[in-house]
Amino acid sequence: MNKAPILEGSKVISKAGRDEGRLFLVVKSLDEEYVLISDGDTRKMDKPKKKKRRHLKQVSQPAQPIVERLTSGQKVLDHEVRHWLSNEEE
Secondary structure, eight states, X not given: OOSSOXXXXXXXXXXXXXXXXXXXXXXXXXXXXXXXXXXXXXXXXXXXXXXXXXXXXXXXXXXXXXXXXXXXXXXXXHHHHHHHHHHOOO
């Protein structure tokens, strides 16, 4: 259904729900329909939010350093997520 798949490490914006219009980082892909997202503020990396892919719009392609850390199991800290979401403009 989606034109481009939403991949781990992508910057996305919520299109629906009480978090509509907010930026998030895709932390993990659960299946074809769901992903886990975090913004490092209200949704910390320790407790990411489960969200349907169709309720998200991809803003940028995955950032390679973040993808490498997420896939290798290294811890990504909340302040790093906030920094990446606020400073990278695309």
